[in-house]
Amino acid sequence: MLAGLDAYRALEAKQQPVWPDPAAVASASDTLSKQPPLVFAGEADQLRARLAAAARGEAFLLQGGDCAETFEAATADKIRDRVKTLLQMAVVLTYGASMPVIKVGRMAGQFAKPRSSNTETRDGVTLPAYRGDLVNGYDFTEESRAVNPERLIEGYHVSASTLNLIRAFTQGGFADLRQVHEWNKGFVGTPANHRYESLAAEIDRALKFMDACGVDHTALTQTEFYVSHEALLLDYERPLIRIDSRTGLPYGTSGHMLWIGERTRDLDGAHVDLLSRLRNPIAVKLGPTATTDDALRLIDKLDPDREPGRLTFITRMGADKIRDVLPGLLAGVRDSGAQPLWITDPMHGNGITTETGFKTRRFDDVMDELRGFFEAHREVGTFPGGIHVELTGDDVTECLGGSDNIDELGLASRYESLCDPRLNHRQSLELAFQVAEELKKL
Numbered sequence: 001m002l003a004g005l006d007a008y009r010a011l012e013a014k015q016q017p018v019w020p021d022p023a024a025v026a027s028a029s030d031t032l033s034k035q036p037p038l039v040f041a042g043e044a045d046q047l048r049a050r051l052a053a054a055a056r057g058e059a060f061l062l063q064g065g066d067c068a069e070t071f072e073a074a075t076a077d078k079i080r081d082r083v084k085t086l087l088q089m090a091v092v093l094t095y096g097a098s099m100p101v102i103k104v105g106r107m108a109g110q111f112a113k114p115r116s117s118n119t120e121t122r123d124g125v126t127l128p129a130y131r132g133d134l135v136n137g138y139d140f141t142e143e144s145r146a147v148n149p150e151r152l153i154e155g156y157h158v159s160a161s162t163l164n165l166i167r168a169f170t171q172g173g174f175a176d177l178r179q180v181h182e183w184n185k186g187f188v189g190t191p192a193n194h195r196y197e198s199l200a201a202e203i204d205r206a207l208k209f210m211d212a213c214g215v216d217h218t219a220l221t222q223t224e225f226y227v228s229h230e231a232l233l234l235d236y237e238r239p240l241i242r243i244d245s246r247t248g249l250p251y252g253t254s255g256h257m258l259w260i261g262e263r264t265r266d267l268d269g270a271h272v273d274l275l276s277r278l279r280n281p282i283a284v285k286l287g288p289t290a291t292t293d294d295a296l297r298l299i300d301k302l303d304p305d306r307e308p309g310r311l312t313f314i315t316r317m318g319a320d321k322i323r324d325v326l327p328g329l330l331a332g333v334r335d336s337g338a339q340p341l342w343i344t345d346p347m348h349g350n351g352i353t354t355e356t357g358f359k360t361r362r363f364d365d366v367m368d369e370l371r372g373f374f375e376a377h378r379e380v381g382t383f384p385g386g387i388h389v390e391l392t393g394d395d396v397t398e399c400l401g402g403s404d405n406i407d408e409l410g411l412a413s414r415y416e417s418l419c420d421p422r423l424n425h426r427q428s429l430e431l432a433f434q435v436a437e438e439l440k441k442l
Ligand SMILES: O=C[C@H](O)[C@H](O)COP(=O)(O)O
Pocket: 067, 113, 114, 115, 116, 117, 419, 420
């Protein structure tokens, strides 16, 4: 009988690679268990406190980044542009809603992917599916698709360097609100960018006014920025758990906030068990088949003390289902007396594949699910506390539509995602403006 943090080993763990050499995994685990933590327990506590405010309706969570980060794309420019995109969206939301915005990247650890199929076939050749850089390579060769536990160590180091740069950007002057114009530079001018410029000009005027009044705004020179990922790969998450010396309690130190995906949220499964034992803020994705009973049982397991900020539900229903499914779920949970934070992922319920084989999403469907989310909360009287989006600061063509009307043919020009389609920079800003409009109605 396995106890405590290792009890999950006796339970079913879905979506795990089959490592051919258990000794190599044990050795990688051992190496990881001796590395310094990537995040500190006190930071996770601080994020939990921020999320508690959002659960009470006093703040809004913005969570976003790649579907699948890659080791190769962990470059200074790409990390900077993703951070800039999130900072710009946060400004639009903060200004629009007059509410603090909690910034959480899907960054510095989002390297493992659940897949619908274990294999992929191209031109009659079948190989193992790509499961994220933490597991195997994307190139369609036998060698690259073979799972390799040394990637666990590489993933740790890439996460460390990504997080280091994020900390430098957000603490070292780059995130100073007086840089609000700078963040827009280098992005092509579109209606959303122009709209952003006017907002930035208003913020500038407000800052100058504060300066003239002698208000000290050193608080605006730095920003809190947290990182999160799906805690999917247990051979990565388990060795990065540390016992916090202040409290004696276990924390996952691979990221501040960890979530359980739609495919691995089984109540009796390994993921729910392991994460239930950690003190981090935890999130769970809920798809259209989730019942009130599922949600309540997840609350009992993951948040038995009903601690504000501990548990976030990320709903991803699909634009055509959210208005039917979400209100009942919200009401059922509210009636139980629990107060989790509810946020929307308007991406994962809206996937389609084009005839030419691109996985994509229509920007209009994403926006429709977003509006459905706000409508459902208005109907039930609960607080729509945040958004979770797959996005990049790069000029990619992965989602259909948006102000530059990307069509099916256009997808081919800059489709770079190795997994799901992301909003590009302009689509991300457009979405933020839409959310700000919804927040003003609250
Ligand atoms: O990011 C989410 C999942 O990993 C992804 O949607 C699965 O995609 P698949 O259906 O191509 O495996």
